[in-house]
Amino acid sequence: MSSKVRYRFLLLLLKWVVFGGIIGAIVGSTTAFLLHFNDFLGHYRENNNEWLIYFLPFGGILIGFIYMRIGKRDQNDSAKGNNLVIEGVHGKAQVLRRMGPIVYFGTFITILFGGSTGREGAAIQMGGSIAETINRFFKVHILDKKIFIMSGISAGFGAAFGTPVTGAIFGMEMSSVGKLKYEALVPCLVGSFVGHYVTEKVWGEPHKEFIIESVPSMSxxxxxxxxxxxxxxxxxxxxxxxxxxxxxxxxxxxxxxxxxxxxxxxxxxxxxxxxxxxxxxxxxxxxxxxxxxxxxxxxxxxxxxxxxxxxxxxxxxxxxxxxxxxxxxxxxxxxxxxxxxxxxxxxxxxxxxxxxxxxxxxxxxxxxxxxxxxxxxxxxxxxxxxxxxxxxxxxxxxxxxxxxxYPPKSRLYMINEGTTISQAKKQKKRKID
Missing domain, CATH: 1.10.3080.10 (Clc chloride channel)
Incomplete structure (x- = not known):
């Protein structure tokens, strides 16, 4: 490897460390807010405010109105949730910058009125939204844009669950079944660790711990x-x-x-x-x-x-x-x-x-x-x-x-690489028909 190539490689590495850190810090802060307010709303309803559940249908109307009014632009529909983020990684759609705030508000409404759901989806979508905002600001290349979104996914997941290594791998693995996008390893790793650190250490948001009391011996x-x-x-x-x-x-x-x-x-x-x-x-x-x-x-x-x-x-x-x-x-x-x-x-x-x-x-x-x-x-x-x-x-x-x-789980499935799960199901249905 020539000195010129090494120099360019180090610059590229530094770029991904910096951008991964920026994305991780911002997503970690927004995720801390998500976790804190989500817990507050959940506890508020659960502690002698059970009557709020009866307003869930009206919460559904409000969420539906927001997504129909401002959640869509052209073919990019925020109502797709994490599927839109995945399509953004594949370059098939654009993650809307407004997606993050919309999904946060929708998640809060759902939790407050007793809808059965989690919260990491909002963290991942906010991560994709923030990554898209940074993409626009720095006007990065289309290939770098995809990596930015993956690092946003990693930051959101690592921050939401307190599992930074898992977050790094999840960002590379989520969009494709059977394939890891290793070109995103550095920004995903940095984004996930920084996101986790900011959420837990800077903002003091704890994560749930589950303990295995005993493990059976192998037989x-x-x-x-x-x-x-x-x-x-x-x-x-x-x-x-x-x-x-x-x-x-x-x-x-x-x-x-x-x-x-x-x-x-x-x-x-x-x-x-x-x-x-x-x-x-x-x-x-x-x-x-x-x-x-x-x-x-x-x-x-x-x-x-x-x-x-x-x-x-x-x-x-x-x-x-x-x-x-x-x-x-x-x-x-x-x-x-x-x-x-x-x-x-x-x-x-x-x-x-x-x-x-x-x-x-x-x-x-x-x-x-x-x-x-x-x-x-x-x-x-x-x-x-x-x-x-x-x-x-x-x-x-x-x-x-x-x-x-990428690739099929088994040759028995007879599925071409790059086919989405929804397309594979449609192909299977046509064969049955």
């Missing part, structure tokens, strides 16, 4: 049990994806993409379900039951209730993240299965949390690294197996239809 019997439950976790992640996108597709078709009516009807359904269940455990974030799933008994139907509540909430136009609901579904399902197959409760809750997240997001490497960061490296071999099985069994289902496939 043939234990291994067979792990394989069995991993398949179950994967199938449940598929069930969630099918229900969530099925509700979205049918509600958009029936209401002709009128987000205000969709949100109103979806809110009414959630209120009715809340009245049937008689508890707000499945409204909002569900963090208390998520924590309880690592410590003691939870209702056996908890995973299914959260799955239905979240699928309806997000499928009818409300806003928020899907990672925490996937955590909830996986952990409570693991808690229930622990009684049936005689494995430690906290261990199986952790395994379910990671496996369902992996199956839903199609990010096996990020999911495995998350297990290391969240659970201090305990039971690595089991989490590796669970991620592998969940990734393979889930096929081409997932929470983000805009993900591109």
């Amino acid at each position: 043939i019997t234990v291994l067979l049990k792990i394989i069995t439950v991993s398949i179950i976790f994967s199938l449940v992640s598929v069930l969630y994806s099918l229900l969530r996108h099925g509700i979205q597709r049918e509600s958009e078709r029936y209401f002709k993409k009128n987000h205000m009516i969709r949100g109103f009807v979806g809110g009414i359904i959630i209120v009715i379900l809340f009245m049937i269940v008689g508890s707000q455990d499945y409204n909002g974030r569900g963090l208390e039951m998520l924590e309880q799933s690592f410590k003691g008994d939870v209702p056996h139907f908890a995973f299914l209730a959260k799955l239905i509540f979240t699928a309806i909430t997000l499928g009818t136009g409300f806003v928020g993240g899907e990672a925490i609901p996937l955590f909830f579904i996986g952990a409570t399902l693991g808690n229930t299965l622990s009684e049936l197959i005689n494995l430690p409760l906290s261990f199986l809750a952790a395994l379910g949390l990671i496996a369902v997240f992996c199956g839903g997001t199609n990010t096996p490497i990020a999911a495995f690294i998350m297990s290391v960061e969240m659970f201090d490296g305990q039971g690595l071999e089991y989490f590796f197996i669970a991620c592998l099985i969940s990734y393979m069994i889930s096929g081409y289902h997932g929470i983000w239809p805009s993900q591109s496939i």
